[in-house]
């Protein structure tokens with residue numbers, strides 16, 4: 281069964297900003313589905329509409345079989361949400377944060393106690409439940425936020441940049457928790473991320489989004505295969521000239537320029553490097569370095585958006601720090 285069914289969904293903000301521009305998307309029960317895209321691509325707006333936090337301008341979105349505009353309360357009962365902005369109260373303990381949330385949802389005392397115990401165990405925070413949230417590390421806070429999103433046993437969980445601002449090791453811990461939720465409880469998970477390894481590790485399928493549209497949607501392995509062979513990346517002084525030369529090579533599939541790097545995909549790429557270097561030398565192009573690798577989601581991302589994910593990571597990290605500062609956190 282479809283957990284999410286989106287048809288021609290649009291969201292326009294005042295000033296003619298088309299944040300989401302006619303998206304079609306189906307996510308099946310039990311999937312982990314990723315929305316990947318540069319800043320401002322429309323990922324957050326998409327999941328805000330699915331989570332009934334923003335009304336679509338047009339189109340249709342069904343979540344757990346219910347139309348988000350027709351019965352938002354019913355949709356809310358079947359979903360859990362963990363959004364980018366930190367939303368914990370640092371002056372409450374982990375347990376109190378969860379209890380506060382459960383009260384807002386009108387849960388009875390006994391039920392609250394039981395659920396809090398269950399979700400704390402799930403994210404392995406039982407032993408720290410009585411510490412103030414301000415004493416938690418970044419990763420523990422994020423786990424507590426996820427626990428909060430699980431309090432009413434949702435069938436679908438929305439995670440907006442679940443590991444933004446966390447270090448690589450903590451990120452991995454969060455990934456394991458997300459996987460466990462999906463495998464053990466078959467919760468459908470829709471996440472947005474800037475981290476390609478995150479999408480590769482977690483997601484059964486991903487959609488690459490830019491300017492409010494879906495540019496590609498498939499399994500990460502299929503997207504990588506579609507790049508057509510291994511990728512040679514050359515760092516050069518004159519990237520324009522090198523790109524023209526690469527394009528003229530027999531069997532060159534995709535040639536992309538980014539700053540002083542030129543990437544070219546081709547079959548049997550490893551055996552073609554000497555030929556490529558010889559041609560560059562003949563054309564008077566100074567090659568500083570050569571790299572050969574299997575296509576990654578990063579290559580797919582560059583192909584569709586024309587940007588590297590590292591540029592995105594930096595600015596996303598900056599935004600997170602700005603937000604955290606604005607909320608009085610460091």
Ligand code: ATP
Nearest residue numbers: 293294297299317318319320321322323324325326
């Ligand atoms: P990020 O990773 O930076 O959060 P995103 O892909 O989630 O990016 P959105 O936050 O959905 O992108 O934004 C899509 C576009 O809509 C952007 O141009 C953004 O400036 C604009 N936008 C988002 N929310 C509003 C709003 N409330 N009013 C006006 N414009 C908005």
